[in-house]
Amino acid sequence: MTTTYRTITLFEQETSAASAERALLETDGEMAAATATGLVRYPYRVFGIDLRAKALFEEYQDRVYCGVDLCQGKELFIGERPTLVERSIDTDTLISADESVADPERTAHQHVLELARTELRVGSAPELGVVEDRRVHRPFHVVECETVDGVFLTYIVDGVSGDFHRVYLD
Amino acid sequence: MTNWSLVLPFVGYLLCLLGFGYVASKRLDDLSDYLLGGRTINSGVTALTLQATSMSGFMFMGGPALAFKQGLWALWYAAGDFGGGLVNLAVLGRNLRRITEALGSLTPIEWLEDRYPHPSIRIAGATISIVFLAAYVFAQFIAAGKAIESISGLPFLYGLLIGAGIIVLYTFVGGYLAVAWTDAFQAIVMAIGINVILIAGIFEIGGIRALIDEIAAKDPTYLSIWGQGFEHAGEWGVVAGAVLIYSVGYMGLPHAVVRHLSMNDPDTAKKATVWNVFYNTFFVYQPYVLGLIAIVLLPNLDDPEMAVPELATSLLPSVVAAVVLAALMAAVMSTADSLLIMAGSILARDVIQRFGSDDLTDDRMFLWSRLLVLGIGVGGVIVAAIQPPGVFELVIFAFGGLGTAFLVPNVAGVYWDRANWQGALAGMIGGAATNITWTAQGLQDSTAIHPFFAGLIASSVLLVVVTLATEPPTGDTIAVVRRARTAGSAPSGTVQKSTRSLAPEARAVGEHLSMDDGTPRPTEGGSPALDAHPSDD
Numbered sequence: 001m002t003t004t005y006r007t008i009t010l011f012e013q014e015t016s017a018a019s020a021e022r023a024l025l026e027t028d029g030e031m032a033a034a035t036a037t038g039l040v041r042y043p044y045r046v047f048g049i050d051l052r053a054k055a056l057f058e059e060y061q062d063r064v065y066c067g068v069d070l071c072q073g074k075e076l077f078i079g080e081r082p083t084l085v086e087r088s089i090d091t092d093t094l095i096s097a098d099e100s101v102a103d104p105e106r107t108a109h110q111h112v113l114e115l116a117r118t119e120l121r122v123g124s125a126p127e128l129g130v131v132e133d134r135r136v137h138r139p140f141h142v143v144e145c146e147t148v149d150g151v152f153l154t155y156i157v158d159g160v161s162g163d164f165h166r167v168y169l170d
Numbered sequence: 171m172t173n174w175s176l177v178l179p180f181v182g183y184l185l186c187l188l189g190f191g192y193v194a195s196k197r198l199d200d201l202s203d204y205l206l207g208g209r210t211i212n213s214g215v216t217a218l219t220l221q222a223t224s225m226s227g228f229m230f231m232g233g234p235a236l237a238f239k240q241g242l243w244a245l246w247y248a249a250g251d252f253g254g255g256l257v258n259l260a261v262l263g264r265n266l267r268r269i270t271e272a273l274g275s276l277t278p279i280e281w282l283e284d285r286y287p288h289p290s291i292r293i294a295g296a297t298i299s300i301v302f303l304a305a306y307v308f309a310q311f312i313a314a315g316k317a318i319e320s321i322s323g324l325p326f327l328y329g330l331l332i333g334a335g336i337i338v339l340y341t342f343v344g345g346y347l348a349v350a351w352t353d354a355f356q357a358i359v360m361a362i363g364i365n366v367i368l369i370a371g372i373f374e375i376g377g378i379r380a381l382i383d384e385i386a387a388k389d390p391t392y393l394s395i396w397g398q399g400f401e402h403a404g405e406w407g408v409v410a411g412a413v414l415i416y417s418v419g420y421m422g423l424p425h426a427v428v429r430h431l432s433m434n435d436p437d438t439a440k441k442a443t444v445w446n447v448f449y450n451t452f453f454v455y456q457p458y459v460l461g462l463i464a465i466v467l468l469p470n471l472d473d474p475e476m477a478v479p480e481l482a483t484s485l486l487p488s489v490v491a492a493v494v495l496a497a498l499m500a501a502v503m504s505t506a507d508s509l510l511i512m513a514g515s516i517l518a519r520d521v522i523q524r525f526g527s528d529d530l531t532d533d534r535m536f537l538w539s540r541l542l543v544l545g546i547g548v549g550g551v552i553v554a555a556i557q558p559p560g561v562f563e564l565v566i567f568a569f570g571g572l573g574t575a576f577l578v579p580n581v582a583g584v585y586w587d588r589a590n591w592q593g594a595l596a597g598m599i600g601g602a603a604t605n606i607t608w609t610a611q612g613l614q615d616s617t618a619i620h621p622f623f624a625g626l627i628a629s630s631v632l633l634v635v636v637t638l639a640t641e642p643p644t645g646d647t648i649a650v651v652r653r654a655r656t657a658g659s660a661p662s663g664t665v666q667k668s669t670r671s672l673a674p675e676a677r678a679v680g681e682h683l684s685m686d687d688g689t690p691r692p693t694e695g696g697s698p699a700l701d702a703h704p705s706d707d
Binding site for chain 1: 515536650653659663664667668672676682
């Protein structure tokens with residue numbers, strides 16, 4: 001079986017496999033073992049959006065970033081300008097995008113618009129302009145855990161933030 | 171006649187809050203901080219804010235009014251309220267969290283649509299939410315109008331117009347003045363204030379024993395569990411509704427379910443529990459006891475909903491009374507504002523973005539949200555001005571409507587795999603419609619069954635009958651639900667510290683890892699679908 005490599009853009013990985021394992025082990029005394037079994041890369045479209053809005057006493061102007069998950073079509077507001085790197089990656093580790101995800105740019109645009117409405121309480125629709133648009137993959141460690149009761153659990157640990165979430169497997 | 175010793179501290183307090191919010195907003199670094207919705211703010215503060223601002227109008231006006239009219243009977247509601255959060259967590263908490271994690275659902279309506287995949291679920295869920303959230307907002311308008319009336323001496327209608335006007339303006343152009351720190355500060359002032367009034371009232375009467383004796387002397391039926399004059403004697407259907415509405419009704423509320431779905435920060439979850447106990451201890455029963463105190467101290471009170479404002483102004487120094495009432499007013503504004511924003515978000519996210527035209531402009535999208543807020547505002551003022559319903563009745567109606575629409579589909583979605591979208595839709599619409607009909611027609615009086623209880627029965631029956639009369643659910647949703655429900659338990663610390671917002675990614679990674687291609691899964695010793703030798707390690 002041949003391995004195919006492809007150069008892709010990734011969020012810079014800041015959490016190592018060892019850190020991912022440690023983070024999960026430290027969550028609870030009942031977590032007995034954690035082993036990072038590898039990495040997968042998750043696809044997003046990341047948009048840089050220039051936002052300008054006026055509220056009662058304030059005026060806001062900044063570039064904000066919003067990613068759209070290309071598997072589920074869900075949006076992700078990104079607090080800081082993402083640091084990106086180019087890497088040659090085994091294509092088997094790439095999570096396939098769902099091509100039916102509709103218009104990611106519109107999704108990101110509407111998400112930022114809605115955030116502006118709910119969080120800024122601005123008087124009129126803000127001006128939004130998409131100025132950056134990149135397809136980016138986010139690395140996730142897959143970590144196998146075992147509890148002191150012998151229950152096996154699988155987690156993904158975000159290679160950027162170190163946040164984690166359980167995976168429910170068949 | 172305007173009492174300036176009340177008005178000036180009242181206005182001064184509100185101006186200080188505005189200033190506080192403005193200064194706090196300047197401390198945020200950049201626009202992303204704003205858009206992250208106060209993520210930089212202490213999680214305990216956020217939890218306290220959520221708890222307190224959702225109860226403001228009801229606890230200061232509705233609850234005391236009920237106790238003033240019915241005596242100890244009002245405590246049926248408090249009993250359910252005290253255990254509501256715990257029942258909610260026990261019945262739905264763990265399994266709902268697991269299932270929504272597995273399905274990748276991030277909002278309550280999204281969860282219902284993921285579990286019952288059909289567009290009608292989203293449309294019906296959004297519509298029902300908006301209608302009953304609007305009723306909830308109406309209650310806040312009336313509470314704001316009465317707070318202004320009690321402070322300024324202006325007629326209720328003027329108080330209502332001023333209160334509703336400020337709330338709508340605040341929602342439209344408030345900027346970040348609705349900062350959570352301000353809300354939390356108000357919550358603390360409210361909690362302290364209500365206990366101060368309570369202590370002052372009990373001292374004024376001469377102690378708890380004296381309070382009971384004086385109430386018994388006026389009318390011993392006030393101390394009956396069946397209400398004043400035994401109004402609800404033997405009406406277990408009404409009692410069941412009164413207890414259930416706050417004990418299990420929470421499971422139907424979009425904003426309560428949101429909390430289950432959104433507690434992604436372990437500190438928030440832990441501190442929310444602590445603050446929950448704090449509020450249950452210091453806030454749930456006090457308003458009802460104040461209603462009882464008003465029976466003794468304010469026997470000629472025309473409007474029972476004015477019990478707490480009247481007690482505050484008669485028992486406390488003017489400045490303290492004004493601060494407590496200003497905190498009430500500010501919290502009412504905050505509650506109404508968050509309800510209006512939630513209604514607008516449901517309209518925007520679940521209806522317009524989902525079903526609207528692709529070429530809808532930002533201005534038009536904003537306009538729709540604004541029109542909804544304005545419509546609710548104008549509607550609320552008209553309803554309150556023509557024939558103002560009680561805050562209590564409105565809150566019970568709104569709470570009951572949401573509970574009867576969503577509770578049964580939520581619970582069935584978790585525990586009954588056969589439940590399908592047709593049954594869920596029938597349960598949602600039937601439950602809400604029954605609640606509306608029961609309330610509008612006053613059927614509680616003739617049937618001795620509480621509207622909430624009636625709605626719950628109708629919703630359950632409809633969901634079961636329609637589900638069984640139609641095809642079982644298809645697709646892989648039920649397999650995901652079953653898998654999540656029967657999966658081994660993760661340690662509680664790990665559960666609390668996991669990040670909710672990664673649920674969609676986790677679902678897709680799970681599908682990637684589980685692809686039926688003969689690939690061994692990681693538990694079985696590594697997989698070609700994983701990069702087993704990350705270059706950075």
